[in-house]
Amino acid sequence: MGNKTVSDFIVTENIKLNDTNYLLRLKAPDPLPIIRPGQFVNIEVKNTSEIFLRRPFSVFEMDYDKNILSVIIKILGRGSKKLTEVIAGDTISLIYPLGRHFTYPGKGERILAVGGGSGLAPMLFLAKESGLPAENVDLLIGARSASDHIDVNAYSQYGSLNFTSEDGTLGTKGFVTHHPLFTDNLKNYDKVYACGPEGMMKAVAREARKAGVNCEVSLENLMACGFGVCLCCIEPTVKGNLCVCTEGPVFNINELKWQI
Amino acid sequence: MADLRIDIHDLQLKNPVMLASGTCGYAEEINEFFDVSELGGIFLKGLTLHNRDGNLYPRMAETPSGMLNAVGLQNKGIDYFINNIYPRIKHYNTPLIINVNGSTVEDYIELTEKVNELDKIPAIELNISCPNVKEGGMAFGITCPGAEAVTREVRRVYDKTLIVKLSPNVTDVSEIAKAVEGQGADSVSLVNTFVGMAIDAEKRKPLLSTITGGLSGPAIKPIALRMVWQVAKAVKIPVVAMGGIMNATDAVEFILAGATAVQVGTALFKNPLIPLQIIEGLNGYLDRHRMDSVKELVGSLQV
Numbered sequence: 099m100g101n102k103t104v105s106d107f108i109v110t111e112n113i114k115l116n117d118t119n120y121l122l123r124l125k126a127p128d129p130l131p132i133i134r135p136g137q138f139v140n141i142e143v144k145n146t147s148e149i150f151l152r153r154p155f156s157v158f159e160m161d162y163d164k165n166i167l168s169v170i171i172k173i174l175g176r177g178s179k180k181l182t183e184v185i186a187g188d189t190i191s192l193i194y195p196l197g198r199h200f201t202y203p204g205k206g207e208r209i210l211a212v213g214g215g216s217g218l219a220p221m222l223f224l225a226k227e228s229g230l231p232a233e234n235v236d237l238l239i240g241a242r243s244a245s246d247h248i249d250v251n252a253y254s255q256y257g258s259l260n261f262t263s264e265d266g267t268l269g270t271k272g273f274v275t276h277h278p279l280f281t282d283n284l285k286n287y288d289k290v291y292a293c294g295p296e297g298m299m300k301a302v303a304r305e306a307r308k309a310g311v312n313c314e315v316s317l318e319n320l321m322a323c324g325f326g327v328c329l330c331c332i333e334p335t336v337k338g339n340l341c342v343c344t345e346g347p348v349f350n351i352n353e354l355k356w357q358i
Numbered sequence: 359m360a361d362l363r364i365d366i367h368d369l370q371l372k373n374p375v376m377l378a379s380g381t382c383g384y385a386e387e388i389n390e391f392f393d394v395s396e397l398g399g400i401f402l403k404g405l406t407l408h409n410r411d412g413n414l415y416p417r418m419a420e421t422p423s424g425m426l427n428a429v430g431l432q433n434k435g436i437d438y439f440i441n442n443i444y445p446r447i448k449h450y451n452t453p454l455i456i457n458v459n460g461s462t463v464e465d466y467i468e469l470t471e472k473v474n475e476l477d478k479i480p481a482i483e484l485n486i487s488c489p490n491v492k493e494g495g496m497a498f499g500i501t502c503p504g505a506e507a508v509t510r511e512v513r514r515v516y517d518k519t520l521i522v523k524l525s526p527n528v529t530d531v532s533e534i535a536k537a538v539e540g541q542g543a544d545s546v547s548l549v550n551t552f553v554g555m556a557i558d559a560e561k562r563k564p565l566l567s568t569i570t571g572g573l574s575g576p577a578i579k580p581i582a583l584r585m586v587w588q589v590a591k592a593v594k595i596p597v598v599a600m601g602g603i604m605n606a607t608d609a610v611e612f613i614l615a616g617a618t619a620v621q622v623g624t625a626l627f628k629n630p631l632i633p634l635q636i637i638e639g640l641n642g643y644l645d646r647h648r649m650d651s652v653k654e655l656v657g658s659l660q661v
């Protein structure tokens with residue numbers, strides 16, 4: 099008994115990062131358990147009759163000293179929109195810790211972490227937690243346009259920062275897989291990680307497979323419960339239909355039945 | 359502190375708050391949050407004779423005050439359950455009830471015979487009301503002859519408490535309830551989900567892979583309440599009620615309407631601690647109304 103919790107957190111900060119991304123810092127009532135990159139929390143959306151279910155968010159930062167857990171909310175629909183309206187002092191209910199984390203890289207390995215859209219938070223968290231020297235970590239962040247990117251300069255201490263935008267307003271023009279990190283030297287990495295829109299993750303997975311590089315992705319299937327009871331979030335895998343919320347959200351691409 | 363103990367036929371419950379099948383896994387997942395032995399009972403995820411992969415993704419659509427699901431009874435089959443899951447959960451100090459499913463009467467019988475051998479399973483819930491499978495399931499539950507046939511045959515091979523789970527997708531649910539009572543059901547439970555549908559207008563596509571699915575949650579509560587009331591008046595066997603129960607007041611309403619016990623389902627997705635809050639709230643309600651036992655509350659609606 100007793101590894102998962104439902105608790106009311108206090109919003110300590112709600113910071114607007116750009117038009118569609120908000121950073122929420124949430125203070126836990128009790129000491130937080132260890133939560134690793136790729137794991138998530140299921141957040142209740144209050145004060146609305148339209149939104150019935152919670153919304154899952156990858157954890158972005160853990161501050162065990164202050165007992166604060168942070169998430170980045172990207173507005174994708176009505177539920178996430180509503181969550182960006184909370185203010186400091188509000189209480190907000192979380193179910194945590196949920197899901198499995200990314201496999202940590204081994205000592206001295208080289209990794210590429212690719213994030214796009216709502217998938218940015220766990221990639222930044224991973225870069226920070228990887229335990230590797232910054233020169234072994236490449237972060238690649240894709241977005242539609244410069245204005246969709248958020249400021250991640252603070253992460254240059256954990257790895258090199260690389261960008262793509264579809265309109266060419268920031269970094270390489272095109273999708274993440276058009277970046278030289280993919281086209282020139284993907285084989286140099288020991289591990290490639292990706293989180294973001296499905297199309298992006300599939301493109302990353304295809305290139306990683308071609309290059310023969312180990313690759314993990316974090317899926318964002320629709321969820322009802324988030325803790326393995328409803329079987330709504332399933333993903334077909336080589337081991338049958340698995341729950342993304344308990345057996346994932348992180349999967350090695352070799353486990354998935356993606357046509358790539 | 360009122361006495362919350364109550365019986366459903368031979369099943370002795372420490373309180374009338376149970377978990378609904380398909381919304382609490384095989385109990386272990388809920389035990390991650392609190393000690394499930396505090397509950398009145400647990401209806402485990404629906405089992406079939408053989409492995410079922412269930413329906414394709416997407417299987418869920420959120421609706422105002424509820425959700426549609428089209429899981430399609432994904433489970434690894436009874437043998438897997440007996441060998442791998444049962445040994446891990448059988449020590450839980452609360453009745454574990456198996457939700458029995460089949461495509462044919464023979465399936466139901468064969469599965470029930472296997473369940474009958476399990477010491478720590480004191481009852482079954484015969485599911486003749488799943489709207490999400492192509493064969494069997496709800497097809498048995500929407501006609502009196504169908505419901506009678508499965509109940510009769512299963513009754514022959516099962517000697518513990520037999521609860522039959524009814525479908526609300528019928529014209530008169532009390533007719534079906536009377537039919538299964540006549541074939542030896544010890545109790546009826548209702549409601550299963552209502553067949554519903556959701557569409558993505560922009561994409562001009564259904565939101566579920568199966569197009570239609572089962573609606574649950576507070577959206578269905580008033581209809582479920584009406585059906586429980588009708589059935590409780592029509593039969594003598596105990597009625598187990600569910601459908602959108604989110605708090606103690608909802609549970610009290612169903613018990614007033616005639617339910618002996620309740621199941622909490624979709625509410626668990628919102629907050630898995632809700633059943634504990636309901637137990638506490640029910641206690642408070644009985645104290646406030648100066649009742650010594652929850653039994654006094656059953657069917658005490660004043661009309």
Ligand SMILES: Cc1cc2nc3c(=O)[nH]c(=O)nc-3n(C[C@H](O)[C@H](O)[C@H](O)COP(=O)(O)O)c2cc1C
Pocket residue numbers: 328329330378379380381403404405427429431457485488523549550551573574575576578600601602603621622623624625
């Ligand atoms: C995701 C999901 C899966 C379900 N699976 C089953 C099942 O396997 N067997 C069954 O008898 N009922 C199943 N049900 C129906 C519930 O047990 C319950 O009858 C229904 O949801 C109404 O109660 P509620 O509104 O409290 O959820 C399922 C419901 C949901 C939402």
Ligand code: FES
Pocket residue numbers: 320321322323324325326327328329330331332341342343344
């Ligand atoms: S979201 Fe319910 S099982 Fe994964």
